[in-house]
Amino acid sequence: MRNVSPWREPVPPGGTMGEPRARGRFGEYGGRYAPESLVEACREVDEAFREAWAEPGFRGSLARLLAVHAGRPTPLTPALRLSEALGVRLYLKREDLTHTGSHKINNVLGQALLAVRMGRRRLIAETGAGQHGVATATAAALLGLEATVFMGERDIERQALNVFRMRMLGAEVVPVTAGSRTLKDATSEAMRHWVGATGDSHYCIGSVVGPDPYPWMVREFQRVIGEEARGQCAAELRTGVPDYVVACVGGGSNAAGTFAGFADTPARLVGVEAEGGAGAARGRLGVMHGCRSLFLQDGDGQITQAHSIAAGLDYPGVGPEHAHLRDLGRARYVTVTDDEAVGAAVRLARTEGIVPALESAHALAWVIRAAGGGDLPAGSTVLMTLSGRGDKDVSTLKELL
Incomplete structure (x- = not known):
């Protein structure tokens, strides 16, 4: 597996994702x-x-x-055909169905x-x-x-x-x-x-980055994703909790909101970054945009440019709470390539009738790769946050397909 943060055993649930320290x-x-x-x-x-x-x-x-304007709660959709092909039970938390099309x-x-x-x-x-x-x-x-x-x-x-x-x-x-x-x-x-x-x-900062209180405040406003999903999984799954909880990560707001609902459970948390913007997987300690976190840097400590086919993941760092979760071993951060993300977007469209945002397709690309490579054991239950719909990426995909 390329460019990943360590995943120590046992994964320690609880004690995380509360209010930050002073x-x-x-x-x-x-x-x-x-x-x-x-x-x-x-x-x-x-x-x-x-x-x-x-x-x-x-x-x-x-x-x-959130109910009358944004359309919450969003459904938990079983990806039946893709699950059968991958040998896992994949459920999609459908943030793409909110008003405006994303979390x-x-x-x-x-x-x-x-x-x-x-x-x-x-x-x-x-x-x-x-x-x-x-x-x-x-x-x-x-x-x-x-x-x-x-x-x-x-x-x-x-x-x-x-x-x-x-x-x-x-x-x-x-x-x-x-x-x-x-x-x-x-x-x-x-x-x-x-x-x-x-x-x-x-x-109005859009992700779990920036100076205090933004990383915590944005995560709390996004916590509704994880709390809804936790209740939906309790009703849907025999175990009540999925084995894996997966979300794409740029700054990391949809992942933080999702993880917050499962931080006190045994579920393994997986954040998926773009290979060209992997702050959590490959970043070093630095300060940018008002917070201390992990950022891509050159030998002189200068922030380097990120690259991703998904504009929302084209960021050279990660929110500070994600950096902390990585250090604790509570969450693992992995990367996928542009090509893998595009392939995953096409596969979801053709198996489930859903065109995802390219950001969300990164999370799916890891699920597909991990299921095929053995990192996701056969029969595992996987909750993946589908953070946005793919209308905005049609022009990009049209040039590639």
């Missing part, structure tokens, strides 16, 4: 490495989130929006409600694949807020459908021309913009 620390990772001009803004977000998350009224408002809406609705509570009138966001940008534009339109979305010029070209959706929803899409012109640079530009707009704007 100053947003997950072990040696996390923290609030923000410019002085943003420290106060992060503190205000932290206080507002803690206060809101403790109130049943806030949680009730979010749960209602991103879960976090954005939570942060948008928080922004309203804080008296902010505008959402700032970064996006790679465009799904977080679409979710941000959607929530802003729903709640009467303005939205400004920063997106790398390269991603604007390959995700034209989502750019149109954002603009149709009323968001301003700002092209980022610096560096690799992808997600890393869009995040950097969004944070720079926030410095001058903290008074009236909330930075």
Whole structure:
């Protein structure tokens, strides 16, 4: 198996994925490495989130929006034909069926409600694949807020459908021309913009990255994935808990939300990264975008460019809690290639009638490879989060197939 983090035995369940230690620390990772001009803004977000998350009224408002606007709960779909071919029992947690087509809406609705509570009138966001940008534009339109979305010029070209959706929803899409012109640079530009707009704007980070409290807050807003799946597995599976829980990882929000529902169980947690963006599998300790975590770096400690056919995985690092889970041995992080991901997307389409996002196809590619190579024992039950639908990737796939 190429480029993987160790998986120590026995895998220790429990004691993880709770509230971080002081100053947003997950072990040696996390923290609030923000410019002085943003420290106060992060503190205000932290206080507002803690206060809101403790109130049943806030949680009730979010749960209602997730139900009547986002379409939760999402189903757990058995992949019957593919399961038979692979010799495992594969279940898909269908985040692709949410409104806007991905898990991103879960976090954005939570942060948008928080922004309203804080008296902010505008959402700032970064996006790679465009799904977080679409979710941000959607929530802003729903709640009467303005939205400004920063997106790398390269991603604007390959995700034209989502750019149109954002603009149709009323968001301003700002092209980022610096560096690799992808997600890393869009995040950097969004944070720079926030410095001058903290008074009236909330930075709606899309993944479990950034300065405290964002990694924890985003995971809590995404926890609904894992909690729903845990209940659905209890009803569906004889054992009540799957043997393996698998999700794709860029920054890692859909994986963190999924893992949170199973961290206290014996299920093995597997995060699947793009081979060209494997922060957890191959990264080294560093600081970027406000947190201490694992990042791809050169010999001089400079952050190197990531590459993935999936724009949402084109990020040179991983969220700090994932780095901590890796060090604990509680989760294993593996990589797959672009070609494997494309092949998995085609196979799911032709066996189950589902066209997945290329990000999600990375998770499926590992399941296919592991089942064929013996890393998934025959008869294993596997829960995989299908984080998004593949409409946005049709142009990319059309060029390749």
